[in-house]
Amino acid sequence: MITSTHNPLLKDIRRIARRRDGRFVAEGEDLVAAADAAGWRPVHKLEAGVNIDAAVLDKVSSLGSGTRVLAVYEERFAAPTGPLCVALWGVRDPGNVGTVLRSALAFGAASVVIGPGTADPFGVKAVRASMGAVFAVPVARAAAVHELPGETVALVARAGEPLRGPAAGTLVVGAEREGLDEAVVGACDRVAHIAIASDSLNAAMAATVALYEWTRVAAQ
Amino acid sequence: MITSTHNPLLKDIRRIARRRDGRFVAEGEDLVAAADAAGWRPVHKLEAGVNIDAAVLDKVSSLGSGTRVLAVYEERFAAPTGPLCVALWGVRDPGNVGTVLRSALAFGAASVVIGPGTADPFGVKAVRASMGAVFAVPVARAAAVHELPGETVALVARAGEPLRGPAAGTLVVGAEREGLDEAVVGACDRVAHIAIASDSLNAAMAATVALYEWTRVAAQ
Numbered sequence: 001m002i003t004s005t006h007n008p009l010l011k012d013i014r015r016i017a018r019r020r021d022g023r024f025v026a027e028g029e030d031l032v033a034a035a036d037a038a039g040w041r042p043v044h045k046l047e048a049g050v051n052i053d054a055a056v057l058d059k060v061s062s063l064g065s066g067t068r069v070l071a072v073y074e075e076r077f078a079a080p081t082g083p084l085c086v087a088l089w090g091v092r093d094p095g096n097v098g099t100v101l102r103s104a105l106a107f108g109a110a111s112v113v114i115g116p117g118t119a120d121p122f123g124v125k126a127v128r129a130s131m132g133a134v135f136a137v138p139v140a141r142a143a144a145v146h147e148l149p150g151e152t153v154a155l156v157a158r159a160g161e162p163l164r165g166p167a168a169g170t171l172v173v174g175a176e177r178e179g180l181d182e183a184v185v186g187a188c189d190r191v192a193h194i195a196i197a198s199d200s201l202n203a204a205m206a207a208t209v210a211l212y213e214w215t216r217v218a219a220q
Numbered sequence: 221m222i223t224s225t226h227n228p229l230l231k232d233i234r235r236i237a238r239r240r241d242g243r244f245v246a247e248g249e250d251l252v253a254a255a256d257a258a259g260w261r262p263v264h265k266l267e268a269g270v271n272i273d274a275a276v277l278d279k280v281s282s283l284g285s286g287t288r289v290l291a292v293y294e295e296r297f298a299a300p301t302g303p304l305c306v307a308l309w310g311v312r313d314p315g316n317v318g319t320v321l322r323s324a325l326a327f328g329a330a331s332v333v334i335g336p337g338t339a340d341p342f343g344v345k346a347v348r349a350s351m352g353a354v355f356a357v358p359v360a361r362a363a364a365v366h367e368l369p370g371e372t373v374a375l376v377a378r379a380g381e382p383l384r385g386p387a388a389g390t391l392v393v394g395a396e397r398e399g400l401d402e403a404v405v406g407a408c409d410r411v412a413h414i415a416i417a418s419d420s421l422n423a424a425m426a427a428t429v430a431l432y433e434w435t436r437v438a439a440q
Binding site (some may be wrong): 103213216 | 315319322351421422424428429433
């Protein structure tokens with residue numbers, strides 16, 4: 001039973017939460033249950049009242065008061081695979097990265113590719129926003145568009161053709177403000193946009209709508 | 221020039237940020253610019269280096285360091301109107317409420333209705349997540365389904381018919397975990413779901429996809 005915040009394992013967990021090595025932290029019963037369901041074995045698992053004092057766990061958890069479980073896992077990167085894939089380029093917001101993981105799971109994408117300038121998919125905020133999808137969807141890395149599976153479609157506001165499904169390949173999504181770099185757009189096979197009445201969608205919403213458009217006919 | 225955090229106006233702003241009266245706070249240049257563009261006049265406007273010391277503004281802002289402007293507005297509630305409307309029932313997460321406001325703007329909804337048990341659309345987190353859409357989309361309140369405009373469609377995971385557009389009316393969206401209350405579903409004209417491969421979408425993603433489905437043919 002851990003009863004002190006000075007416990008060496010807790011110091012290690014704080015370091016892991018800052019992502020200084022290849023491990024990451026999942027906090028709360030829902031995330032740990034999602035990891036269990038997907039067959040992930042924790043490196044460490046701290047349960048309030050079981051092997052750690054509840055008040056001490058509250059202090060080490062970023063969720064704060066009432067956290068009942070926290071577990072540490074080894075990160076896993078897969079190869080970029082299709083038929084349906086989403087690639088994120090310059091998406092710095094970890095909440096958007098986590099939400100895209102969740103949409104990818106919901107719409108049956110084979111992998112999510114983390115491109116340059118994109119938030120860490122195993123960071124605490126991204127893991128939480130993924131609602132556990134980070135354990136169920138293969139996460140890959142890529143440095144260039146030619147590494148992506150199938151036909152690559154750059155999703156750009158108000159450019160190219162309207163996105164139409166059913167289709168498969170890789171949807172390449174950028175940050176909402178900067179959009180995709182011209183060189184990245186140029187390297188993609190096609191350019192498409194989501195036709196909307198006004199304004200723009202954030203990266204997570206654009207990816208969600210695009211996945212829906214590509215899969216809606218097959219799914220319904 | 222305000223140079224002290226003990227200034228009475230700053231105490232008032234902290235109270236407003238906690239939403240104890242009919243005013244609300246928008247922080248940051250983007251939000252204040254969105255309010256200006258939509259014709260909202262601020263009750264108070266604090267600009268770093270103009271009428272407030274930058275370090276003092278940092279302390280009063282929930283954005284923290286580097287905030288350049290903060291403004292206070294009177295909240296505005298409109299009547300629920302169509303033809304296209306989204307109603308939120310029991311959506312407690314302010315980030316989701318803000319994201320729905322943003323999607324409503326993007327897809328041209330005439331109003332967003334805040335139903336029972338739903339987070340304050342003028343709270344700091346919802347305003348921020350709306351990226352300024354809270355100033356551009358009419359926000360309404362309702363206590364019962366019969367107050368909603370047009371045909372009411374309860375959006376429920378894995379129940380009813382697959383949602384199909386083009387259509388108009390009110391999309392009634394619940395929290396992802398609890399879903400919609402049976403009495404609310406029963407009061408709606410129809411029940412529909414978004415066909416997805418697995419898992420579920422959160423309230424904001426479901427509302428976004430539903431708005432897209434209803435407007436996609438017209439828009440493209």
